[in-house]
Amino acid sequence: MSTDRLLIAGGTVVGVDGTRHADVLVEDGSIVEVADHIDVPSDAVVLDAQGCAVGPGLVDLHAHLREPGREEAETVESAAHAAALGGYTAIVAMPNTEPACDTASVVADVLARASGAMCEVAVAGAITVGRDGHALAPMAEMARLGVTLFTDDGTGVQDGDLMRRALEYARGLDVTCAQHCEELVLAAGGVMHEGAWSSMLGLRGQPALAETAMVARDVGLVQLTGARLHFLHLSVPDSVRLVVDARRRGLPVTCEVAPHHLSLDDSQCATYDPCFKVNPPLRSASDVQGLVALLRDGSVDAVATDHAPHAPEAKDQSFDDAPPGMLGLQHALGLTVEALGGVEGLDLVMLFALLSRRPAAIARLRDEDARAGGHTAHGGDVKAGGAANLCVIDLDQPTTVTVSSLASRSKNSPYVGRTLPVSVRHTVLRGIPTVRDGVAVR
Amino acid sequence: MTASDSLFGADLLSVAQLTRAGIVEVLEVAEAFAEVSRRSVPRVPTLRGKLVATLFFEESTRTRLSFETAAKRLSADVATLSVASSSVKKGESLRDTIETVEALGADVVIVRHGASGAPAQVARWTEHARVINAGDGWHEHPSQALLDAFTVREALCEARGIDSEQSGASVFDGLRVLIVGDVRHSRVARSEVLCYRALGARVSLCAPGTLLPRDADAWEVDVVSDLDDALGEADVVSLLRLQTERGSGSFVPSLAEFTATHGLTERRAALLKPDAVVTHPGPMMRGVEVASSVADAANALVTRQVANGVAVRMAILYLVLGGEPDLVAAAP
Numbered sequence: 203m204s205t206d207r208l209l210i211a212g213g214t215v216v217g218v219d220g221t222r223h224a225d226v227l228v229e230d231g232s233i234v235e236v237a238d239h240i241d242v243p244s245d246a247v248v249l250d251a252q253g254c255a256v257g258p259g260l261v262d263l264h265a266h267l268r269e270p271g272r273e274e275a276e277t278v279e280s281a282a283h284a285a286a287l288g289g290y291t292a293i294v295a296m297p298n299t300e301p302a303c304d305t306a307s308v309v310a311d312v313l314a315r316a317s318g319a320m321c322e323v324a325v326a327g328a329i330t331v332g333r334d335g336h337a338l339a340p341m342a343e344m345a346r347l348g349v350t351l352f353t354d355d356g357t358g359v360q361d362g363d364l365m366r367r368a369l370e371y372a373r374g375l376d377v378t379c380a381q382h383c384e385e386l387v388l389a390a391g392g393v394m395h396e397g398a399w400s401s402m403l404g405l406r407g408q409p410a411l412a413e414t415a416m417v418a419r420d421v422g423l424v425q426l427t428g429a430r431l432h433f434l435h436l437s438v439p440d441s442v443r444l445v446v447d448a449r450r451r452g453l454p455v456t457c458e459v460a461p462h463h464l465s466l467d468d469s470q471c472a473t474y475d476p477c478f479k480v481n482p483p484l485r486s487a488s489d490v491q492g493l494v495a496l497l498r499d500g501s502v503d504a505v506a507t508d509h510a511p512h513a514p515e516a517k518d519q520s521f522d523d524a525p526p527g528m529l530g531l532q533h534a535l536g537l538t539v540e541a542l543g544g545v546e547g548l549d550l551v552m553l554f555a556l557l558s559r560r561p562a563a564i565a566r567l568r569d570e571d572a573r574a575g576g577h578t579a580h581g582g583d584v585k586a587g588g589a590a591n592l593c594v595i596d597l598d599q600p601t602t603v604t605v606s607s608l609a610s611r612s613k614n615s616p617y618v619g620r621t622l623p624v625s626v627r628h629t630v631l632r633g634i635p636t637v638r639d640g641v642a643v644r
Numbered sequence: 645m646t647a648s649d650s651l652f653g654a655d656l657l658s659v660a661q662l663t664r665a666g667i668v669e670v671l672e673v674a675e676a677f678a679e680v681s682r683r684s685v686p687r688v689p690t691l692r693g694k695l696v697a698t699l700f701f702e703e704s705t706r707t708r709l710s711f712e713t714a715a716k717r718l719s720a721d722v723a724t725l726s727v728a729s730s731s732v733k734k735g736e737s738l739r740d741t742i743e744t745v746e747a748l749g750a751d752v753v754i755v756r757h758g759a760s761g762a763p764a765q766v767a768r769w770t771e772h773a774r775v776i777n778a779g780d781g782w783h784e785h786p787s788q789a790l791l792d793a794f795t796v797r798e799a800l801c802e803a804r805g806i807d808s809e810q811s812g813a814s815v816f817d818g819l820r821v822l823i824v825g826d827v828r829h830s831r832v833a834r835s836e837v838l839c840y841r842a843l844g845a846r847v848s849l850c851a852p853g854t855l856l857p858r859d860a861d862a863w864e865v866d867v868v869s870d871l872d873d874a875l876g877e878a879d880v881v882s883l884l885r886l887q888t889e890r891g892s893g894s895f896v897p898s899l900a901e902f903t904a905t906h907g908l909t910e911r912r913a914a915l916l917k918p919d920a921v922v923t924h925p926g927p928m929m930r931g932v933e934v935a936s937s938v939a940d941a942a943n944a945l946v947t948r949q950v951a952n953g954v955a956v957r958m959a960i961l962y963l964v965l966g967g968e969p970d971l972v973a974a975a976p
Contacts, residue, residue: 401857404760404783404834409858474761518739518769520759522781 206230208633209242213251213594216550218559218583226256228590231578231633235586249628249638253598257554258581259291259321259591259629261561263380263458264355264434264506265531267293267323269315270308271300275612276511278312281531282319284509284609286636288532289557289626291591292322292580293509294565297333298356304328304339309347313576320636320644321629322577322591324565326351329368329379335360338368345375348575350566353380355434358416360386365420369429378564380432383416383441384408384482393522395468395483403471405521410438410489413482417441421448424455432564433457435508437482439492446501456564458506461537462528464494466616476517476524477616480510483526494541497556504561507534511612529615532608535593536601536622545597545623558593578632594628596640601625609642647842651963655767655775659786659838667842668813671794673959673967674952675809680717681955690962691720697750699725699741699766700778702758706926706950707778707787711754714957723748738762742769752961754778760831774964782829785925789835791956792923793843795949796880799921816843822874823847825884825906825933828855828895832925833884837863840880850874852906854895871906875915883908883924883933899932906933913938921945 208228215224215236225240226233242248262285268276278295285293295312297303303312309325316323327344331337333354341352352372358381359365365381372379389412394400396407417433421444424431436442436457445457462480467487470478478484485493496502510527517524538557542548562568562581572579572589579589601624603617629637636643648654649665662670680688696715698708708724715722727741745753752774755763760781767775779785793816800815801808821840827833827849840847841864848866849856860867868874875881886902896902903909908922913935916922922934922944930936939946 396858398859398862401859402834402862404781404831406782407858474764476765515737515739518737520738520757520762520765522759523738 206633207243207246208249208590208630208635209240209246210249210251210256210592210594210628213254213256214550215584216255216257216554217585219551221550226584226592228630228633231590233584233586233588233590236584249594249635251594251627253596254627255550255595255597257550257584257593257595258558259593259631260289260535260557261565261567261580262290262293262507262509262531262534263504263561263565264460265293265295265509266298266511266527267295267312268511269299270311275513275516276610278315278323279319280609280611281509281511282316282321282323283642284531286320286629286631287609287626287642289535289593289595289629290321290531291593291629291631292324292562292567292577293531294324294326294351296355297326297328297353302328302333304331304333306340306343306347309344309349313347320642321631322580324351324567324575324577325349326353326355326380328352329354329359330364333357335364338371341371341377342375345377350377350575351380351432352377353382353434355380355382357386358382358384362419362423366423366427369423369427369431373427373429378430378432380434381416381420382434383413383420383436385412385415388412388415392483393479394471395485397468397486399468399471403474405471408483410440410485413438414440414444417444421445421453421455424448424453430454435460435463435482435506437463437485437493438489439496442493442496442501456503458504458561459493459497459502460508461505461530461534461541462616464490464497464541465537466490470616471521474521476519476521477528477614479521479524479526480528481526497541498543500552502556504564505534505538505556506561507531511610512614513612517614527614529608529610529612532610533601533603533615533617533622535595535626536624539623590630590633592630593626596625596627599625599627651960653966654964656786656960656964657764657767657775657777658784659789659835659842662842664813664842664844667790667793667839670790670956670959670963671797672809673962674794674956677958677962678952678955680958687717687719689719690967691715691718691965694720694751694965695723695749696720696752696754696961697723697725697745697748698754699727699745700756701727701762702756704756704779707756710950710953711778711957714954714961717954718958718961720961723750738765739769742766746770746773751965752776755780757781776960776964779831781831782834783831784835785831786835787953787957787960788832788925789839790960791949791953792836792882792925793839794956795923795945795952796921798952799945799948803919813843816840816845819845819879820877821845821847821880821882822850822878823882823884824850824871824908826855826886827851827860827884828857829887830884836882837865848874850906852896852902872912872915875912876917879917879920881908881916881920881922883922885925885927886929886932903932908934908938910935910937913941923949926950
């Protein structure tokens with residue numbers, strides 16, 4: 203069966219500024235026609251999209267693929283598999299691997315592993331050597347391999363002067379820095395959000411201020427340097443407000459939030475199940491409400507998963523000893539729909555803006571930027587001539603999360619047992635389905 | 645967590661799992677075992693053939709000795725596993741350690757761990773063994789709070805000429821309990837707040853600002869700033885150990901200043917009501933939390949707490965293993 207020609211039939215096509223019922227014809231990796239009705243070409247594979255939204259493939263700005271170094275938890279291949287099932291056609295690999303992705307050779311290694319994967323993988327490089335916050339990593343040699351995003355994620359660059367140099371240097375290279383905002387001194391070793399729950403549970407808390415203080419510092423550094431900065435996984439409303447205010451003043455800042463900060467609060471820690479340990483930590487119920495409101499009113503640029511697989515033995519420790527992180531790639535879409543208020547009255551344009559268009563822009567995975575970096579284009583309009591990286595969302599079919607349905611090598615999903623409002627029916631990468639009728643196609 | 649009226653056949657992870665009736669049950673069973681402890685041969689065959697494992701991931705002599713003495717007085721076999729927390733860092737997961745202990749045939753696993761919540765996790769991983777929390781991080785130390793309540797009830801009943809075995813929780817109604825010192829890092833404080841409140845007492849906390857937990861008002865307690873004023877109102881003063889080994893030292897400018905603001909000095913002890921009692925979970929830092937002479941005064945219950953600890957822990961072991969509350973007295 204040739205899949206050179208695909209007809210995605212009967213769906214609602216989600217464009218940049220509106221939706222229409224239309225069929226989409228794909229040929230040789232590109233969209234060749236979008237029209238109210240297209241007769242099925244004799245040799246085409248038909249993907250049924252009745253009751254579905256057809257939009258650009260999702261783009262994740264924030265995934266921990268664990269390879270090289272922690273292959274027992276995840277590999278590029280297994281993460282890409284989970285990503286495809288989640289509707290993604292491109293993901294950004296975070297650099298906190300072992301060794302850290304802080305040189306061209308590690309970047310090249312990860313890119314090579316991704317060549318046959320079920321989604322495209324862009325690599326984020328480290329800002330500092332070994333991500334230890336002391337000396338600038340060779341950003342230029344990584345940029346030559348197409349790296350456009352640099353971060354020490356897993357930790358923030360604590361030294362404000364070094365962060366200033368990083369921003370100045372990145373500006374000269376026309377690349378973007380991204381910050382994990384956590385002032386370690388203020389975080390004081392906290393393993394969960396500091397509040398009534400941490401006090402009652404006797405767990406060391408980290409105050410929201412540990413995050414907002416670094417956001418405030420870095421907004422100042424952007425003002426000082428004029429460099430672009432993306433704020434990773436902001437978890438409290440005050441952080442987002444600082445970014446919104448900076449954007450209003452014309453500063454080149456963007457921010458993402460993670461699905462778990464929109465759906466889970468610190469009361470989840472009451473069972474001491476380390477599955478709910480994550481960094482930044484699950485915040486108070488009022489923070490979650492506030493973050494959801496800021497998502498809905500357009501203050502947030504992107505939803506990014508912070509997909510962080512951990513092998514079972516790593517999580518079979520005390521809450522203090524277990525590493526932070528939870529799975530995200532497979533269910534971020536459903537959680538985002540839930541946070542936006544569910545399927546009824548769902549703003550599909552906004553949904554794809556949050557999960558595809560804006561993250562693609564931030565990661566420079568759109569149009570000619572993508573081609574310059576060795577990728578096909580993601581997050582573009584669904585129109586003739588566009589790359590056929592597409593996501594078809596079934597709006598009538600909820601998903602119930604089960605352990606056996608997780609494609610990740612790790613099983614640390616906090617959503618097992620939860621039912622999410624939508625499901626991914628098809629994912630199309632470079633004109634070829636990676637997921638068809640909810641099943642991965644290898 | 646839904647609180648229960650009985651510890652019968654359950655794990656003991658938090659005082660929050662017990663209602664007033666559930667706590668009184670423990671106190672009443674403990675009264676019967678206190679009688680056993682006073683015998684010339686303080687031993688009953690109640691738990692013969694049962695294996696009690698103590699699993700201490702954090703150093704402790706007093707609590708472990710107390711639990712082991714309690715188990716031996718009930719004729720249980722005792723397996724002591726001293727697990728330095730570093731063994732976890734050597735690669736064995738907490739879960740594997742627990743599954744090993746259960747495979748040895750332990751009927752009860754008594755866990756102390758430096759990490760809050762570890763006993764709750766252990767309870768999820770055991771199939772048939774009951775789990776007793778012997779202190780987890782800053783979280784809870786349920787057996788300590790129960791023995792404190794037992795000791796306070798005993799002392800107040802004595803002073804008031806009431807038979808403590810028949811008193812239920814009556815002495816706690818409206819009782820003013822003042823908890824003083826390092827509340828932030830104290831698992832004893834968290835368990836005591838739950839225990840005394842469930843029994844009907846009114847609880848106040850007094851600590852330097854740095855040693856109060858965030859949002860402590862959510863605990864439905866009064867937070868008082870002036871110790872001198874509060875002492876005159878208190879029926880029970882519970883002193884907490886300043887946990888210098890957990891870095892609490894850096895939360896106050898100096899031990900001398902802590903003593904000056906929050907120590908139970910001789911001058912402050914004179915402010916107490918004549919029938920007020922003082923507890924301390926030990927080990928005490930004499931001259932810091934409490935003046936030596938105050939610790940040795942008649943109204944200080946410190947050594948009685950230790951003695952009663954064995955009876956209360958016998959009661960806990962007996963109940964979690966499904967012993968019938970009515971049958972305790974039948975012991976030969």
